[in-house]
Each structure stands twice: as C-alpha cells, then as structure tokens.
Amino acid sequence: MTSTRTGGGLRFAALLLGFAFLYAPIGLLVLYSFNASRLVTVWAGFSTRWYGELSRNEGFRAAALTSLEVATLAATIALALGTLAGFSMSRFSRFHGRSLFGFALLAPLVVPEVILGLSLLLLFVSSETWIGWPSRGVLTITVAHATFGACFVAVLVRAQLAGFDRALEEAALDLGARPWTVLARITLPGISPALISGWLLAFTLSLDDLVIASFVTGPSATTLPMAVFSSVRLGVSPEVNALATVFLALVFVLVALAFWLTVRGERRRRILS
Amino acid sequence: MIGIGRLGRLTLIGVPFLWLALFFLLPLLIVVKISLADSVVGIPPYTPLVTRDVTGLKLHATLANFVLLASDDLYLRAYLGSLANAALATVLCLLLGYPIAYAIAGARGAQRQPLLFLVMLPFWTSFLIRVYAWIAILEPNGLLNEFLIGIGLISTPLPLLNNQFSVELGLVYSYLPFMILPLYGSLSTLDESLLEAAADLGARPFRVFLGVVLPLTSPGIAAGSLLVFIPAIGEFVIPDLLGGPDTLMIGKVLWDEFFNNRDWPVASAVAVVLVAALAIPILAAQKYLERERAA
Numbered sequence: 411m412t413s414t415r416t417g418g419g420l421r422f423a424a425l426l427l428g429f430a431f432l433y434a435p436i437g438l439l440v441l442y443s444f445n446a447s448r449l450v451t452v453w454a455g456f457s458t459r460w461y462g463e464l465s466r467n468e469g470f471r472a473a474a475l476t477s478l479e480v481a482t483l484a485a486t487i488a489l490a491l492g493t494l495a496g497f498s499m500s501r502f503s504r505f506h507g508r509s510l511f512g513f514a515l516l517a518p519l520v521v522p523e524v525i526l527g528l529s530l531l532l533l534f535v536s537s538e539t540w541i542g543w544p545s546r547g548v549l550t551i552t553v554a555h556a557t558f559g560a561c562f563v564a565v566l567v568r569a570q571l572a573g574f575d576r577a578l579e580e581a582a583l584d585l586g587a588r589p590w591t592v593l594a595r596i597t598l599p600g601i602s603p604a605l606i607s608g609w610l611l612a613f614t615l616s617l618d619d620l621v622i623a624s625f626v627t628g629p630s631a632t633t634l635p636m637a638v639f640s641s642v643r644l645g646v647s648p649e650v651n652a653l654a655t656v657f658l659a660l661v662f663v664l665v666a667l668a669f670w671l672t673v674r675g676e677r678r679r680r681i682l683s
Numbered sequence: 684m685i686g687i688g689r690l691g692r693l694t695l696i697g698v699p700f701l702w703l704a705l706f707f708l709l710p711l712l713i714v715v716k717i718s719l720a721d722s723v724v725g726i727p728p729y730t731p732l733v734t735r736d737v738t739g740l741k742l743h744a745t746l747a748n749f750v751l752l753a754s755d756d757l758y759l760r761a762y763l764g765s766l767a768n769a770a771l772a773t774v775l776c777l778l779l780g781y782p783i784a785y786a787i788a789g790a791r792g793a794q795r796q797p798l799l800f801l802v803m804l805p806f807w808t809s810f811l812i813r814v815y816a817w818i819a820i821l822e823p824n825g826l827l828n829e830f831l832i833g834i835g836l837i838s839t840p841l842p843l844l845n846n847q848f849s850v851e852l853g854l855v856y857s858y859l860p861f862m863i864l865p866l867y868g869s870l871s872t873l874d875e876s877l878l879e880a881a882a883d884l885g886a887r888p889f890r891v892f893l894g895v896v897l898p899l900t901s902p903g904i905a906a907g908s909l910l911v912f913i914p915a916i917g918e919f920v921i922p923d924l925l926g927g928p929d930t931l932m933i934g935k936v937l938w939d940e941f942f943n944n945r946d947w948p949v950a951s952a953v954a955v956v957l958v959a960a961l962a963i964p965i966l967a968a969q970k971y972l973e974r975e976r977a978a
Contacts, residue, residue, distance in 0.1 A: 420786075421785075421786040421789055421790070422786075424782035424783055424785070424786040425783065425786045425787070425790075425798070428779070428782070428783035428786075428863075429801060431779070431856070431859075432801075432802070432805055432856075432859065432860070433805075435813065435816035435817055435820060435856070436805065436808070436813065436816060438816065438819065438820060438826060439812070439815075439816040439819065442819065450819040450822070450825065450826070451819075451822075451824055451825060451826055451829045491698065491699045491702055492699070494694075494695050494696075494698055494699045495699035495700075495703075497695060498695050498696040498699065498700075502692065502695075502696060505692075505696055507700065510708075511696070511699075511700050511703070514700075514703040514704065514707050514708055515699075515703065517707070518707055520913050520914075520961070520965055521917075521958065521961070522914070522916065522917020522918075522934055522957065522961070523917065523919065523934075524917055524919055524934045524937045524938055524954070525714070525917065525937075525954045525957060525958060526707075528714060528937065528941060528950060528951065528954050529707075529710030529711050529713065529714045529954070530706065530710050532710060532713045532714055532717055532947070532951070533706070533709060533710040533713055535727050536713055536727075539726075539727060553706060554706070557702065557703070557706045557707055560699065560702070560703075564699075589687045589688075589691075590687070590691070593687070614807055617809075618809050618810055618811070620810075620811055620920060621919050621920070621938075624942075625941075635809070635811050638809075638811055638812070638815075639811060639920075642811070642815050642818075642924065643923075643924070645818070646815075646818050646819045646822070650815065651819075654809070654812040654815070654816075657808070657809055657812065658808055658809075658812070661807050661808050661809075662804070662808075665804060665807045669800050673796065
C-alpha cells in the first residue's frame, strides 16, 4: 500500500493523535521529574532535586541491582532453552510429545501472569516442604522469568528458522563439515538476529515483571518493579518519576541501538544477496 | 537435521521439554491439586490431599472451593467484569488502532520502519511506569483536571481516577500497540490492484473500505483482538492502580485472595476456573485463524 488514496491530512491527523496518546503520559512524567515541588500539579521551576534523592535511596538501588542480576541470568537461561526449543520444534517434525511440547511453549504466552506466578509459587512451596529446597528469592524469580522468557525466544527462533535458507547447511554438510560444526558455524550465526532480540526481549520482560516476581519471591529479594509498586500504591512520588525517567532513557538508548543494528543488518543482507 | 545422532536429538528436545514440564506443566497440576484442598492456618496453608494411616491411603479432595466460587457472586461478577472490560478495551483499541495502522501502511516506504518503531517503543518500557503515569494526569487535582479548570471548561474536578473510566483508559493505552502491529501486518500486504479494481468498477472509497479492505484485513483484526483481549482479562496492575471500589476484575480478585486473605486453595480454584474460561476464546480464535489460513 503505497499510494495516497486517502487524504494526506487525515493520515497525518491519525498519526499525530495516535502518537500523542501513546507518548503524552510518558512525556509529562519525564517533565514532572524535573519539578522542584513535591506536588505533581504545581510547577515550581526546574530542579534535579529528585534525582539527588533517588541516588541516595538505598531501597531502590538494592532493588535495581537485584532486578539486573535476575534479568541477566534469566535472559541467558531463556536464550539457551528457547533456542533449543525453537530449533527442535522447527526441525524435528515428529517426536513423542511434540504437541504437548508445542502447547507448553505457547501457553505461557497467553496464560495470565497471576496464574503463572501462583502456580510456580505452589511448586516452590511444595518442593520446599518435600526436599527443603529451594528457598525463595533471586533463584526462584530467575527460574520463573527464564521459563516464560524461553517461550518468547522460541517464537522468535522458530520464525527466523522458517526463513532460513537450508541450502547453506546442506552445502556445508556436502563439503564435509560435521553436523555440530554446521550448527555452530552456519545455523546459529544465521539466526543471530533472533538470538539477539530474543535475549533483549527476555531481559526486558524480566526487568518489567511485577506480578510473577511478587508471587515467587521470598523475604530476601525485592525487584525494582516490586519496590516501585509499593511506593506507587501510596500515590504519585517525584522520586519514582525520576527513577522512571532514568529507566526510560536507558531503554530508549538500548532499543534505538538494537533497531539501528537490525536496520543496518538488513541493508547489508540486501546488498549481499 | 541429518547426522546429529539420537543422543544429540534427545538433548535438543529433552532439555527444554523437561524444563517446561517441571516449571510450567507440573505447577498447573499442583494448582488443580490445591484447589481441591482445604484452607488451614499453618505452613503450607492448605490440607494435604492424600494422607496415610493404619487403614491405608486416604484421599481428601473437596469441591468446597468451587462451591464457594459458584455461591458467592463476587467471583462471577469479577469474571464477567473482566470479560466486559477486556471486550470494550478490544473494541476501542480496534477503533483507535485501525486508523493509525492504516496511516502507517500508507506512509512512504522510508517512513514506515521509524513509525513502527515508535509504536513498539512504549512496549519495551516499563508497563508499571506507563500505568503509573496516568495517576498524575487523572487525579482529582491532577494535570487534566487542573487544565480543564484552568481553561474554564469545568469548575469542580471531574472524577477521572479509580473508576471504570480510568481502568478502561489504562487497558486501551497499554494494549494499543498490540492491536496496531498485526493490523499493520495485514494492511501492508494488501494487494493494491484489488482496491483499484473496486474503484474502477465505481465503488466509492467508503464502499471499497467496507467491501474489500476490511474483509481482507480480518486476520490482522482477529490477531490484534486476541493480543488485546486475552492479556486484558487477567490484568492485575491496571485495576489495582487505576481501579476503584467498583472495579471487579478476576486477576485482582485472585491476587487479593492470595496476598490479603491468604487463602491459597480459593486462589487456586479461581485460577483453575480462569484457565478453563480462557481456553474457550483461545481455542475459538485458533480455529478461526486455521480456517482463515486454509481458505
């Protein structure tokens, strides 16, 4: 669809209103994080006061470190599991339990978070009463996040493998490369965009998760969304605004970088082919 | 792949399969099990399902929790409330998202990727923060009320927060990108010549839209509706932060049952019913999508 059937003005209006709706709340939040007043609605001049307060907030700092630790671990496990799962589903068309496997890979994407959280907690509690392990905290949150992260990675890997030219693998096999070598040197590099975006997706989802982490954690671990949530429940706080702004800035830079890498990669591939 | 060997194949399939069996399928079975138990004060706060004494193994399954769900209309109203809120949010997302997706699909080639990027960007930022951002806007003395009073449109603040309106707004705001992306996917693959043919045969633009564009983009509409409807039903953060006393959504009821009432068996029973209830729209949608693909 490239023609200009409908008026350019209408289209521009739809885009303008749509993006205003999507970005106005975020923009206002960022703006008011620089407000000197504690009150949200009263603009008392530009100030970086809340960023200072934020940097001295030990609770938020500890929670941020916990979240980063969990997200890094969970995304890495999710990448490994999801790649194996996506590869299995796309390359092995017949094996025992394939439909159950497919169900278990897709269902976590649609099952509500409250149920994922509750069910995993009940598992951990049962296991703790039976064998005295694991104690709830960073480990249990990581396992929970790795599980649903793996399902997202598997979707991306499957999609990328579907568009992957298998003639490359066959050529390598014909030239005498061993199957594992082909897997490591041809297939995995070939689906690297899915691997990178899969890891980033699992990382972001883990960093963003409040519900599942709240269920499966113990007294020893508080993630950043949990800390923010308990603070936000008491009302709007300028410190949370400052924290949100820092977080948004980080995400925008990372996502823009990832986007730029993908676009550049695609352009290169187009030139090569 | 040929030549990877039986053991290799077993590892590739087995490792993620075992993980999912242990951390997704088994927990669901445990939820079913505990939904049949009684609530007790203790650790863990539920009765064992099977006990052993001198006469052998005894099964203590009870349907009391499900009877409670059926008899107390809080749960039915919460479930219906979730369905209604999610359905309305889906329709609103469709109405808002279609023009946006249409505009992006009609944009010049070089502009499309950045526009799509802008649609997706909020998804990568914190969900919690995006919901939280609305509190400052909708509060009684929040930005929107102050603005409306400032320009003289109203004299007393409107009740914008902690009611149905704010919950619906939060749902639409949070899930709009999930509607736009599949709609764009359908619209961008639309065959231009069909539209020209319809126009050449004398159809007015609106008629072309209703008769050609809309039916051809129905897979995108179905996919987008599903991506909004399904997660909106089980939503917890939005009804908790933006909702009020009249907001009843099943995700929040489950949370309260678990964290505030500490009634794990009832929370499990709510979860079992919710999964069963969700299976219906998911299976229906899957059927529909398969038929579309086959046609």
